[in-house]
Amino acid sequence: MFKYQILIPSSILILWLILAILGPWFPLEPNHIILPNILQPPSLSEWLGYDDLGRPVLDRLMMGARTSFFVAFGVITVSLTVGTLIGTISGWFGGYIDLIIVRIMDVFLAFPGILLAIALSGILGPGIENVVFALSVVGWVGFARITRAQTLSLKHREHVLAARALGASIPRILRYHIIPLLMAPLLIEATFGIAGIVIAEAGLSFLGLGVQPPAASWGSMIRDGTGYMLVAPHIVLAPGLTLLLVVLSVNMLGDKLRDKLDVKSQ
Amino acid sequence: MPSFIISRLLSTLTVILGVITLIFLLIHLVPGDPVQAMLGETATPTDLEALRQALGLNQPLFTQWWQYMTHLLQGDLGTSLYSQEPIIDIMIERFPATLELAIAGLLVAILIALPLGSIAALRKDTIYDNSAMVFSLLGVSIPNFWLGPLLILLFSLTLGWFPVSGRENFLSLILPALTLGTALSAILARMIRSTLLEVLNEDYIRTARAKGLRESAIVIHHALRNASLPIITILGLQLGTLLGGAVITEIIFAWPGIGQLTIESIQRRDYPLVQACILLISVSYVLINTLTDVLYAWLDPRVRYSV
Numbered sequence: 407m408f409k410y411q412i413l414i415p416s417s418i419l420i421l422w423l424i425l426a427i428l429g430p431w432f433p434l435e436p437n438h439i440i441l442p443n444i445l446q447p448p449s450l451s452e453w454l455g456y457d458d459l460g461r462p463v464l465d466r467l468m469m470g471a472r473t474s475f476f477v478a479f480g481v482i483t484v485s486l487t488v489g490t491l492i493g494t495i496s497g498w499f500g501g502y503i504d505l506i507i508v509r510i511m512d513v514f515l516a517f518p519g520i521l522l523a524i525a526l527s528g529i530l531g532p533g534i535e536n537v538v539f540a541l542s543v544v545g546w547v548g549f550a551r552i553t554r555a556q557t558l559s560l561k562h563r564e565h566v567l568a569a570r571a572l573g574a575s576i577p578r579i580l581r582y583h584i585i586p587l588l589m590a591p592l593l594i595e596a597t598f599g600i601a602g603i604v605i606a607e608a609g610l611s612f613l614g615l616g617v618q619p620p621a622a623s624w625g626s627m628i629r630d631g632t633g634y635m636l637v638a639p640h641i642v643l644a645p646g647l648t649l650l651l652v653v654l655s656v657n658m659l660g661d662k663l664r665d666k667l668d669v670k671s672q
Numbered sequence: 673m674p675s676f677i678i679s680r681l682l683s684t685l686t687v688i689l690g691v692i693t694l695i696f697l698l699i700h701l702v703p704g705d706p707v708q709a710m711l712g713e714t715a716t717p718t719d720l721e722a723l724r725q726a727l728g729l730n731q732p733l734f735t736q737w738w739q740y741m742t743h744l745l746q747g748d749l750g751t752s753l754y755s756q757e758p759i760i761d762i763m764i765e766r767f768p769a770t771l772e773l774a775i776a777g778l779l780v781a782i783l784i785a786l787p788l789g790s791i792a793a794l795r796k797d798t799i800y801d802n803s804a805m806v807f808s809l810l811g812v813s814i815p816n817f818w819l820g821p822l823l824i825l826l827f828s829l830t831l832g833w834f835p836v837s838g839r840e841n842f843l844s845l846i847l848p849a850l851t852l853g854t855a856l857s858a859i860l861a862r863m864i865r866s867t868l869l870e871v872l873n874e875d876y877i878r879t880a881r882a883k884g885l886r887e888s889a890i891v892i893h894h895a896l897r898n899a900s901l902p903i904i905t906i907l908g909l910q911l912g913t914l915l916g917g918a919v920i921t922e923i924i925f926a927w928p929g930i931g932q933l934t935i936e937s938i939q940r941r942d943y944p945l946v947q948a949c950i951l952l953i954s955v956s957y958v959l960i961n962t963l964t965d966v967l968y969a970w971l972d973p974r975v976r977y978s979v
Contacts, residue, residue: 512683513690517950518916518957525950528938529701605815609920612817613935628818632924635825642825646818654813661809 412662415655422652425468426475436465437620445638455640458630463644469622470645474652477537477607478600484542486596489549490588494580496550497557507554514547520606527615534617537610541603552595556588590667597660601653608649624649676969684962688955695951696740699943700733710753710941723753727944749951750944754937759948762933767952769839770929773852773921774914776845778907780853781860788857789864794891796869804861811858816917820851820924837926848925852917856910863906867899874898901972908964912957 440460448455454463496507514522526540560566561584569583608625610616617623624645631641702709707723724730727750728739743750749759792804827847828836835844871877872895880890919931926932930949937945 509686509690512687513694516687516691516958516961517954518912518914521916521919521950521953524919524934524938525695525698525946526701528935528946529698529943530703601813608815609817613920613923615938625815625817628821632821632824635821636829639825642818642821646815646822649818650810650814653815654809657809657813 411658415658418651418655419659422471422475425471429468429472432468434465434468435462436469436622437461438465445634445641447638448640454644455638457627457641458634458638463627463641466622466627467624467644467648470624470627471648473534473611473617473621473623474604474607474649477534477541478603480538481541481545481603482596482599484538485545485599486549486592488542489546489551490553490585490592492546493550493553494557494584494588497554498561498576498580498584500558504554507550511547511550511554514544515551517544520544520609523606523610524613524615527610532615532618534621537607537616540610541606544606545599545603548595548599549592552591553588556591557584560584560587594660594664594667597656597663601656601660604649604653604656677966680962680965684958687958691954691958692741692744692951693737695947695954696737698947698950699727699729702943706943710943712941749948752937752942752945754940754942754945759945762945763930763948763952766928766930766933769927770915770918770922770931770953772845773848773918773927773929774911776849777852777856777914777918777921778911780849781856781910782907784853784857785860785864789861790868790891790896792861792865793868793872801865804865808858808861811854811861814854816851816855817920817924819854820847820921823847823850824924837924839927844925848921848927851924852914852921855917856914859910860903860906864899864903867902868895871895871899901968904971905964905968908960908967912960915953915957 438461440456440462442460443452443456444460445458446452446456446460448463452462452464454467457463457466492507496504520541523540523544526543527536530536530540566579566583569579574583607616608623608628611623611625612629614626614629616625619626627645628642628649631638631645635642699706705720707720707727707729708715711719711723728736731739747760749763751757752759752762755762788804788807792801795801824836824847827833833843834847838844876898877890877894880894885894918927918929919934921927922929922931923935930952934946934949934953937943937949
């Protein structure tokens with residue numbers, strides 16, 4: 407039982423990764439419109455049928471995998487780097503620097519959910535870069551908060567004092583004596599972060615604020631399909647189920663990871 | 673207690689000041705000329721200049737910020753570029769719908785989570801517990817913009833029980849509230865389960881059992897009551913999150929609240945109105961959080977002495 411709980415979600419995520427990276431080398435035709443096939447249900451020749459413009463749903467789904475993957479990893483990379491840097495600086499130096507940074511973090515935390523991302527991408531206009539930017543602006547705070555709290559307690563540990571006594575420079579101490587010890591909580595935050603970002607990207611695209619047509623996103627596929635739910639439910643079911651599977655897999659692995667690394671949830 | 677409230681209010685005030693400043697800066701993020709973006713390509717130079725004057729965009733940044741703040745304090749949120757109405761009137765008209773939806777979503781979440789979390793804790797490691805946790809995992813993973821259409825497909829289009837969209841009567845509230853409340857119910861059920869499991873190990877529960885109290889009395893009067901504090905905190909924090917999540921839910925169900933207004937004004941490039949919508953939701957969120965903190969401190973004296 408235990409094995410399957412890791413094996414199945416990992417396989418789903420590996421499939422996601424392969425589709426995202428190798429997508430351009432598959433013979434996909436996500437934008438090929440075949441008018442007689444409009445709203446055609448799934449069949450043996452085209453497994454997931456066709457959408458409202460007569461484009462193959464499976465091909466668009468695979469292109470959508472690429473969109474969500476690149477947004478997720480782009481946002482995680484940016485917010486992890488920025489958040490860790492700001493968090494360690496705040497925790498290490500304390501005093502006024504800490505006070506100001508904590509206030510700034512409070513302001514960013516004062517926006518509920520993806521509201522700030524909606525506002526930012528609404529104002530900047532649609533496009534994948536703007537989505538990455540908007541979600542990173544929201545995402546860095548989580549990492550900064552964790553790093554700051556951990557740094558505050560770590561900086562009084564004996565091994566850090568020893569390093570200081572030996573005359574190690576501050577960047578060196580942060581790099582070799584503090585940040586390696588932050589890896590477990592950061593890894594868990596990043597895992598759950600991926601789940602949140604995948605949903606947020608699809609949500610922004612659902613609202614028409616994400617990637618621009620004809621590029622595919624699972625969110626915009628759901629939006630386009632909602633008008634045809636009675637006649638062609640597969641257009642909504644396929645991207646939604648895919649999205650659910652990916653997010654579910656990430657959350658399951660996150661839970662297992664948290665149990666394994668034994669980090670108290672906040 | 674008074675000093676706790678004052679210190680909380682002061683920090684709330686600085687956060688709100690920061691939030692207003694951040695939202696004020698949003699309009700300066702519009703790529704290119706914001707005035708041109710708002711009026712479109714057909715606008716004459718006179719129109720552009722007039723709007724620039726009206727929004728104060730030709731003044732130094734600090735002056736603009738100062739004007740924005742003083743106008744806000746006087747309850748003046750500006751005028752909508754699209755409808756030319758005062759924004760404050762539009763807000764007053766739209767906000768009750770969002771509040772109604774958020775509270776209904778919260779109720780749905782509690783109604784699902786309370787029995788689910790309690791049964792999971794009381795029947796730990798049984799099929800009940802496992803199914804409750806599977807539901808919880810599904811609930812946090814399912815995107816509301818997919819759940820909403822699925823509910824419409826099943827309950828409105830196929831069974832015909834509820835209206836597809838709009839805000840007419842009580843029935844039209846059910847599906848949006850379910851869509852909005854599901855994710856929260858999943859988080860809450862987990863939270864109730866773990867808090868209850870902790871509480872059930874306490875000495876006073878053993879004492880209650882030894883007294884020969886009925887199991888239902890033990891759970892309701894002794895366990896749930898002590899577990900209620902962390903649950904109230906989560907509820908307070910999540911009510912604000914519901915306000916944010918309401919944006920997508922309102923779009924799915926054409927619910928005439930602030931969320932729908934936000935997206936409409938983004939599409940119409942009515943940026944002063946976008947700013948006002950974001951401001952209203954986030955300030956409500958901050959205020960709800962502060963209220964939760966104070967309530968928590970009032971309910972549990974240990975909190976106010978430790979600060």
